[in-house]
Every structure is written in C-alpha cells, then in structure tokens.
Amino acid sequence: MQIQRNGTTRRYSDSVVHNGTVYLVEVPSTTDGDIVAQTESLLAGVDRLLAQAGSDKSKLLMVTVYLPDMADYDGMNAVWDAWVPEGCAPTRACVQARLANPGWRVEMAVTAAL
Known part of the structure; x- marks a missing residue:
C-alpha cells in the first residue's frame, strides 16, 4: 500500500493518507483568542487539510x-456542533x-475517509 505524506517536515506531516x-x-493557527476563536481557527485548518x-x-x-482546561x-462544543454536518458526527473522544x-486551548487528532 502506498503512503502519501503532505506537508512533511523532519518531525511531522500535516496529513498522511493510507488505504483510503x-x-x-491540527492546532489553532494562533494562540490569540478564547476557546471559540481557537476552535474556529483549528476547524478551518481541518477543512483545508481534508x-x-x-x-x-x-x-x-x-x-x-484535547483540552488543557x-x-x-462547552465553548468548543458550540463551535463543533455548528461545524459538523447533520448526520455526519464521527466517533469522538475528549480528554484533558x-x-x-x-x-493553545484545543488540539484535535482527526481520521477521515477519502
């Protein structure tokens, strides 16, 4: 199986595609702002990478x-709930x-189908 790595540096890749x-x-693009602003920034990055x-x-x-606090x-979920398409919610875990x-006030590890 072929492995496709995108945005690869010595330490990590922005995304990896394997077997479909x-x-x-993803993390927020800035450390400015509250949890709402940082979650919006992070999810925009997820959209771009996907x-x-x-x-x-x-x-x-x-x-x-991943939330440090x-x-x-609730603030993260308010943005998340508005972002996820109806009927498309993934399996999800949230840990401190x-x-x-x-x-950073939020980080997410994402797995998606092609």
Whole structure:
C-alpha cells in the first residue's frame, strides 16, 4: 500500500493518507483568542487539510479532542456542533491534556475517509 505524506517536515506531516483514510492533527493557527476563536481557527485548518487530501468533514470517522482546561468544553462544543454536518458526527473522544504550546486551548487528532 502506498503512503502519501503532505506537508512533511523532519518531525511531522500535516496529513498522511493510507488505504483510503486520511490522518491529521491540527492546532489553532494562533494562540490569540478564547476557546471559540481557537476552535474556529483549528476547524478551518481541518477543512483545508481534508480538502488537500481529497476528503471533507462529512467523511469524518474518529476525532480526539484535547483540552488543557475542561472549562472550555462547552465553548468548543458550540463551535463543533455548528461545524459538523447533520448526520455526519464521527466517533469522538475528549480528554484533558497539557498541550505542547501553553497558549493553545484545543488540539484535535482527526481520521477521515477519502
């Protein structure tokens, strides 16, 4: 099976496509703003990366959400619920975790079909 890596650096790839599935991890483009602004930024990045790989948010399979502060859960979900197409909600987990950049309020690991 062929593996396609996109946006690859020495440390990571923006996305990896294998066997009809795209894998990506996304963070907000800026540390400015509250959980709503950061989630909107992050999901815009997910849209972009999925499109580059030949997929879209209607094909989400699994998403893991990482929040450093669970007090942000409702704010993140408000943006998430408006973003996910009706009837296309993936399997999802949300965990509290310390993120690599202390300014990030959310990070997501995404798996989607092509």
